[in-house]
Amino acid sequence: MENDTIVALATPEGEGGLAVVRLSGSEAVAMAGRIFESRRFGPEIESHRAVYGILFSSTKEKETSYPIDQVLALPLLGPNSYTGEDTVEFFCHGGRMAARMVVAACRRVGARPAGPGEFTRRAFLNGRLSLDQAEAVADLIHAESEASARGAIRQLLGGLDDQLSAIENPLLELLSRIEGSLEFVEEEEVGVPEDEVIDTLKNSRAKLDELLAMAPAGRLLRDGIHVVLAGPPNVGKSSLFNALLEEDRAIVDGEAGTTRDVISASLVHEGTRFVFHDTAGLRDDPGRVEKMGIDRTWKKVNEADLVLLLSDPDGPEPNSRENYEVPVIQVITKADLVKANKDNTLCVSSTTGQGLPELWAALDLAVREFRLQEAVTMGVVLNERHLHRLTACRSDLEILIHEMESSAPGEEVTGTMLSSVLSRLGEVSGRVFTEQLLESVFQRFCVGK
Numbered sequence: 001m002e003n004d005t006i007v008a009l010a011t012p013e014g015e016g017g018l019a020v021v022r023l024s025g026s027e028a029v030a031m032a033g034r035i036f037e038s039r040r041f042g043p044e045i046e047s048h049r050a051v052y053g054i055l056f057s058s059t060k061e062k063e064t065s066y067p068i069d070q071v072l073a074l075p076l077l078g079p080n081s082y083t084g085e086d087t088v089e090f091f092c093h094g095g096r097m098a099a100r101m102v103v104a105a106c107r108r109v110g111a112r113p114a115g116p117g118e119f120t121r122r123a124f125l126n127g128r129l130s131l132d133q134a135e136a137v138a139d140l141i142h143a144e145s146e147a148s149a150r151g152a153i154r155q156l157l158g159g160l161d162d163q164l165s166a167i168e169n170p171l172l173e174l175l176s177r178i179e180g181s182l183e184f185v186e187e188e189e190v191g192v193p194e195d196e197v198i199d200t201l202k203n204s205r206a207k208l209d210e211l212l213a214m215a216p217a218g219r220l221l222r223d224g225i226h227v228v229l230a231g232p233p234n235v236g237k238s239s240l241f242n243a244l245l246e247e248d249r250a251i252v253d254g255e256a257g258t259t260r261d262v263i264s265a266s267l268v269h270e271g272t273r274f275v276f277h278d279t280a281g282l283r284d285d286p287g288r289v290e291k292m293g294i295d296r297t298w299k300k301v302n303e304a305d306l307v308l309l310l311s312d313p314d315g316p317e318p319n320s321r322e323n324y325e326v327p328v329i330q331v332i333t334k335a336d337l338v339k340a341n342k343d344n345t346l347c348v349s350s351t352t353g354q355g356l357p358e359l360w361a362a363l364d365l366a367v368r369e370f371r372l373q374e375a376v377t378m379g380v381v382l383n384e385r386h387l388h389r390l391t392a393c394r395s396d397l398e399i400l401i402h403e404m405e406s407s408a409p410g411e412e413v414t415g416t417m418l419s420s421v422l423s424r425l426g427e428v429s430g431r432v433f434t435e436q437l438l439e440s441v442f443q444r445f446c447v448g449k
Contacts, residue, residue, distance in 0.1 A: 007106040008114035009099050010448040016094030021102045024087040031109045032088040034059050047077035058108045068101040084126025117445025131430025132160045146271035148221040151376040159379015167207045168425050174200050178415045201401050208394050217375035218382035224273035228301050231310030233281025236333035239350035241278040262300050393424035
């Protein structure tokens with residue numbers, strides 16, 4: 001139930017200096033007062049001021065109750081709390097048992113365990129966050145690189161919401177004027193001029209296109225840049241894979257075809273997460289088992305964001321870069337054996353480290369085309385849910401523009417279609433939502449957030 005008082009451990013379980021237990025709901029302060037003893041925690045409690053005291057295992061007045069920890073209690077009275085409702089956070093000693101006992105004490109006085117993301121869900125329902133901001137909280141928790149964390153915090157601060165408002169507000173104003181004009185159907189001059197309607201719709205479509213163009217950057221910030229090392233057998237893919245990671249992850253051997261399956265590993269380079277994939281060598285007429293590895297290589301290539309296409313000075317030429325549908329960086333391996341750099345192709349040596357800085361520079365240059373920095377600066381980290389609804393909104397907007405330009409459907413029909421467009425936009429920010437939508441969004445949250 002949304003009005004229940006809930007409790008959960010808000011920090012990871014395990015050994016540490018401190019643990020935080022969060023209690024939130026209409027009875028949070030009263031429940032805390034029943035198990036927490038302090039001279040400054042009473043009827044005139046002061047919000048946002050921590051109080052030191054002793055926490056008991058159950059209601060203090062009970063003979064069976066006993067002290068379980070020395071804690072700080074931080075009351076955060078609604079609506080000026082994370083959830084928008086009365087909250088008390090207990091800062092207890094770290095470790096599994098102390099935190100568990102604090103949670104158990106809260107449950108004994110009536111709090112129920114919080115579900116995944118329930119605190120943030122309440123923050124959304126109480127108007128403290130928009131839905132896209134709530135999703136940014138999850139992105140920040142799961143961030144694995146500085147770039148993804150920075151993008152998430154900017155979205156949490158309202159980056160995407162600002163972009164949506166720039167699209168939504170002119171359409172809302174237009175809808176208001178159209179609906180207002182319907183009250184005066186006999187006075188034609190009250191209606192909104194068709195060319196003004198079309199201009200407003202086209203301006204919103206252009207802004208929507210700009211926002212949709214940032215969708216790939218959102219995925220890459222969240223999932224990392226997937227880079228596949230491809231090329232003929234024994235060209236040095238595994239050696240370069242290990243050199244880029246600066247650790248031995250893949251088996252290296254002089255025998256061709258050593259790598260039969262895809263080996264993946266990630267690292268963060270200058271704030272951006274890269275996921276490298278070492279693959280089976282590509283060649284004609286492979287054996288049955290080797291062919292299975294090559295099939296997996298092509299599958300991974302088709303899913304990649306970038307391909308490092310490797311060749312060595314004395315080996316066979318790799319497949320033409322035209323065979324790849326993603327950006328390709330051509331690399332000559334075993335640079336310590338190369339007498340001359342042919343065609344100014346990038347040369348690297350996994351043995352000596354020659355060319356590795358230049359390879360990283362080439363990767364960073366290629367990544368710039370994905371507009372990650374722009375997405376971070378704007379605070380626009382679109383996910384699949386955003387993309388699906390914004391694409392549908394764009395389609396509805398396109399239909400409305402076509403109708404306005406071809407048949408002038410009338411203000412009543414225009415208003416109805418415009419309301420549909422705004423409803424799609426509202427699903428991104430959460431202005432329009434269903435219980436099913438909230439379940440799908442908050443199920444990826446951890447308990448305690």
